[in-house]
Amino acid sequence: MARMTKEERKTTIISAALQLFSERGFYITTIPDIAKKVGMSVGNFYNYFNSKDILAKELIIYISEYLGRNIRVINEKESSTEEKIYEIVSMYFNMADEEPEMIEYFLRVYLSNREIFGDGCEGMLCVSPFVTEMMMFFNDGVECGKLHNQDFFSAFGLFMGYLGGMVFLFGEKILPEPLEWYKESISQNIYNALKTR
Amino acid sequence: MARMTKEERKTTIISAALQLFSERGFYITTIPDIAKKVGMSVGNFYNYFNSKDILAKELIIYISEYLGRNIRVINEKESSTEEKIYEIVSMYFNMADEEPEMIEYFLRVYLSNREIFGDGCEGMLCVSPFVTEMMMFFNDGVECGKLHNQDFFSAFGLFMGYLGGMVFLFGEKILPEPLEWYKESISQNIYNALKTR
Amino acid sequence: MARMTKEERKTTIISAALQLFSERGFYITTIPDIAKKVGMSVGNFYNYFNSKDILAKELIIYISEYLGRNIRVINEKESSTEEKIYEIVSMYFNMADEEPEMIEYFLRVYLSNREIFGDGCEGMLCVSPFVTEMMMFFNDGVECGKLHNQDFFSAFGLFMGYLGGMVFLFGEKILPEPLEWYKESISQNIYNALKTR
Amino acid sequence: MARMTKEERKTTIISAALQLFSERGFYITTIPDIAKKVGMSVGNFYNYFNSKDILAKELIIYISEYLGRNIRVINEKESSTEEKIYEIVSMYFNMADEEPEMIEYFLRVYLSNREIFGDGCEGMLCVSPFVTEMMMFFNDGVECGKLHNQDFFSAFGLFMGYLGGMVFLFGEKILPEPLEWYKESISQNIYNALKTR
DNA sequence: GATGAATGAGCTTTCATTCAT
DNA sequence: AATGAATGAAAGCTCATTCAT
Helix, strand or coil, X not given: CCCCCHHHXXXXXXXXXXXXXXXXXXXXXXXXXXXXXXXXXXXXXXXXXXXXXXXXXXXXXXXXXXXXXXXXXXXXXXXCHHHHXXXXXXXXXXXXXXXXXXXXXXXXXXCCCCCCCHHHHCCCHHHHHHHHHXXXXXXXXXXXXXXXXXXXXXXHHHHHHHHHXXXXXXXXXXXXXXXXXXXXXXXXXXXXXXXXX | XXXXXXXXXXXXXXXXXXXXXXXXXXXXXXHHHHHHHHCCXXXXXXXXXXCHHHHHHHHHHHHHHHHHHHHHHHHCCCXXXXXXXXXXXXXXXXXXXXXXXXXXXXXXXXXXXXXXHCCCCCCCHHHHHHHHHHHHHHHHHHHCCCECCCCHHHHXXXXXXXXXXXXXXXXXXXXXXXXXXXXXXXXXXXXXHHECC | XXXXXXXXXXXXXXXXXXXXXXXXXXXCCCHHHHHHHHCCCHHHHHHHCCCHHHHHHHHHHHHXXXXXXXXXXXXXXXXXXXXXXXXXXXXXXHHHHHCCHHHHHHHXXXXXXXXCCCCCCCCCHHXXXXXXXXXXXXXXXXXXXCECCCCHHHHHHHHHHHHHHHHHHHHCCCCCCCHHHHHHHHHHHHHHHHECC | CCCCCXXXXXXXXXXXXXXXXXXXXXXXXXXXXXXXXXXXXXXXXXXXXCXXXXXXHHHXXXXXXXXXXXXXXXXXXXXXXXXXXXXXXXXHHHHHHHCCHHXXXXXXXHCCCHHHHHHHHCXXXXXXXXXXXXXXXXXXXXXXXXXXXXXXXXXXHHHHHHHHHHHHHHHCCCCCCXXXXXXXXXXXXHHHHHECC
């Protein structure tokens, strides 16, 4: 194995685990599976992560930070609220298309196996970078008069629930069209739902 | 044990399994757990369901039929599309509040552990009673000119993704208000998103 | 089910069990399998045989008596020793061909799962009708000067080992020719091995 | 536990399993039994053999190779066909006497539980080293004019069936004399059966 | 840091047998 | 005699985690 810092090695593991967890699920993926994929011994794996659960938690933090950064970039642009909605939808769908592991992990591991994320990830603790950024987007929209001022979580549930639902249908190969095809209309639907009345 | 027909006994098991699966997840719930909860021996459990996987599949069918029936009742009413949206939201949130097992199972077991529902439940096979009824609702709305004619799955994803998202936030105790409180605004959001433009 | 005496019913069970045991083996065949094949409930099975082991023992006795009767018929004929050898070989191979259950049971269940036939079937207790008749054949052959006077078990081992071996090869579909084809040469081999020197 | 290579450890398991399987049979011997006999945990057993069935198959290959080697040594001697027959009989009976596990396994596990040896051991696949060597012996005998030229399987069935039958009777403690005592006469019987006419 | 053999608890599933009806 | 639901012990196998090297 190439010489690597401890941090780099952790990233390698994160990457392999992400792929396996998102494809097969948390319980079906074994530590030997992950170690094998990384090309590392089982024993050594535990030098980097103290348990399977801890790995799962670090994974969701990693993803949340990644998503958060992406949304921040959009937030910082000069575009209109409508455009930002489109850009978030677009970014999300592109990820789902091109590197689906993160979003799949989010939907299928994090959201569904809450027992794993009990200690230290209660509530939204582990996804706050991402949630915070969504909150920013929403507040900006309200402030500039474009979005109806309502309970944040209602807006958040709409936005993320909608996108998650579509990605799920996409993953199940149920959608008649590619994700790309839906970007426009979905952005419109979201805007219509959230805009000032 | 009380005198019961075989069918009644199956229902008892379904009920117990639903509770455990939805609370703890599929992989953490064991057959001994279920048998114990029913007050039955492990061996006898297998006289009713040939495997854990088959139980899981029967469960989702059971739920889908239940949800389908509930939505059908709403569909058959004389109310307006706006009212129907509210009634579906209301029914869904009431279930999430009062008998959360079904919806939790739907969200946390069915949607997330697709490997279990491979054989015989591919795509939407096992949830078609429910999906069909949602399709009915949507088609009616389009026909009577209230809803914008778009790809069904986009509308479906919005509706169910939104509700699922809210129930998730509710389950995580993240919502500042009770579900009841959101019914009105969420119905409005959904209507605004889907209505004729 | 047709009206039957207890004895007739036992025979029905014996027949079904024989088929299943000989095809699948003792441990793989379950009591429910047998009951189903007979068209009888599991519980009722135990009114006829107190245990799976006891059934196995009654089966081997049944077979041994059947084989014994067949050999006795041959023994009582006026034919020469050579002819009798041929007739025994022929009878054995015909059985293996047309109703293989008994011989398969003998070879694959009785001979190989001695743990089952411990209590009450030690040594040759349960197959004595058959062994006795083979002893008769051999003694007659020695008395009339045709067969070399040697230890009975050596002759018995040759005769039955040979036939069993051939039937095994036949069952495994390894033999290039049908059993029929071997009758003559095998009888000759046996005679050459046992005849007076 | 003593220091051992992985291969040595496998041999230890093979040895223990052979003993248990041959004594008690395949189905009655459990993996915990084997693990205990080796002084190893159940889980660790599976680091060496992926399943009970695979162990059974490796066992028969191991035995077949062992027997094959032993017969090859005899085949390569300069002795006459008669002498070789005696030596094979002698080798076989010595094994049955001194280290009966292999032959017992062959007779009681391999020959009788064919369902286990389905995948990968069909026909004579797993015993070909042994069968091949017997074929060599027979062909040599025919070529040098000592043995009657007949179907190989008929000769093979006689030879191995006979020996198997005697070992079975021996194992059941039915033989009035020790195996040793029979070597001479049995070799003669076999030679008389197979020799040129 | 790195290895992978070793552990052991625990899972799903099977089945001979019993027993209330 | 007949039914088949019920029992419970035990089997094969898995896997997170540890630990000697």
